Amino acid sequence: MQVGFLGLGTMGFPMAANLVKAGHRVRVWNRSQEPVARLAALGAEPAAAPADAADGAEVLIAMLADDAASRDVLLAQGALDALGKGAVVVNMATVSVAFTRDIAAEHAARSLSYVAAPVLGRVNVAEAGQLNILAAGDVAQLDRVQPLFDVLGQKTWRFGDRPEQAAAVKLAANFMIASAIETMAEASTLAAGHGVAKTAFLEMLTSTIFAAPPYKGYGAAIAEERFEPAGFKLSLGLKDVRLALEAADAVNVPLPFAGVLRDNHLDALAHGEGHLDWAALSRVAERRAAQK
The missing domain is CATH 1.10.1040.10 (N-(1-d-carboxylethyl)-l-norvaline Dehydrogenase; domain 2)
Incomplete structure (x- = not known):
């Protein structure tokens, strides 16, 4: 699967690394370049900007710090605009209910799908691919990204069809x-x-x-x-x-x-x-x- 991955911090780096090791084609972006270079050495494709990571992606995963960073990277820096129609964005960070509701509407207006899937587990759990994934969104889209969740976590818990529920x-x-x-x-x-x-x-x-x-x-x-x-x-x-x-x-x-x-x-x-x-x-x- 062609995956774009935004945010290679403490949690994002091992998650992206596990997707690379599982054989997915992963294009990665981060504000600082050091983790990008380390992932490129593992086989990931580096992206110079969020829009580059999103270009051509079937699934775009965001693991960014907070609402402000997510809004900036997805909207202001053009990640959503670079996605093709039918792509799905999976936000695995901890963000607000209000932001989740608003960003889901932005996706719908662009004919994109949005799934919320924040995770439970610290860095050692992420490294082991044993996260618990708390997911909500359209059932068909959840099914579509489940193979990625299976790499990242030990179990996916589904909580409804509205992303803000997760x-x-x-x-x-x-x-x-x-x-x-x-x-x-x-x-x-x-x-x-x-x-x-x-x-x-x-x-x-x-x-x-x-x-x-x-x-x-x-x-x-x-x-x-x-x-x-x-x-x-x-x-x-x-x-x-x-x-x-x-x-x-x-x-x-x-x-x-x-x-x-x-x-x-x-x-x-x-x-x-x-x-x-x-x-x-x-x-x-x-x-x-x-x-x-």
């Missing part, structure tokens, strides 16, 4: 991950206040009643204070919490704890920690308890 699911999931990080931070700080080692406390919890990937992965990072290099930056966690609040506001769903999470993320950013891994949110609870 965006809502991803934001709800990331809200839960942020909540897990915050809960572990507060609970381990409580235990530490009574002289219990955080490593022992978190190892016990994540090996027993909370033995799930987000708890085990972020719990180990909190216990070891392993915040660099960031697998997922804390600043991006704030972006996702804000998007969850925005999506909730649009349908009159109160998310009181999300407000707490937003403020704690802002505390972390105010202390210059936005570049650290999301697990560094734990420092907020430690500071408030005078343990740092």
Whole structure:
């Protein structure tokens, strides 16, 4: 399959690499050229601009940072205009519900199809091709791109025929991950206040009643204070919490704890920690308890 791939960051690079290794013809673009050169060495075709990556593509995958980057690359830099009629765009990044609805309408006006398919999993999961893919869109188009999803993930979860449904699911999931990080931070700080080692406390919890990937992965990072290099930056966690609040506001769903999470993320950013891994949110609870 002829695939265009936009965005070769922490997650995008291993995803594009897996498509190349699976034998797909992949033309790649990124703002910085270093990952493009590395993928070209694996057999990908480099593109000088987003429109070049889109030209001739049957499927165009976007894995860009946020709404603004997606809008700029897809619209302002001409990626959509370069696609032939009948092509499908698969946005696998975490973006807002409102943006997803708007960009899907832009695609329809151009006789293009749009599928939302954000992913669950950190970089090591992406490298192994074991992502969980949260998809929504036209059933025929989902079926069309399923062979690509089979390369990238261990399972594709379908949530409806409107792309914004997948965006809502991803934001709800990331809200839960942020909540897990915050809960572990507060609970381990409580235990530490009574002289219990955080490593022992978190190892016990994540090996027993909370033995799930987000708890085990972020719990180990909190216990070891392993915040660099960031697998997922804390600043991006704030972006996702804000998007969850925005999506909730649009349908009159109160998310009181999300407000707490937003403020704690802002505390972390105010202390210059936005570049650290999301697990560094734990420092907020430690500071408030005078343990740092």
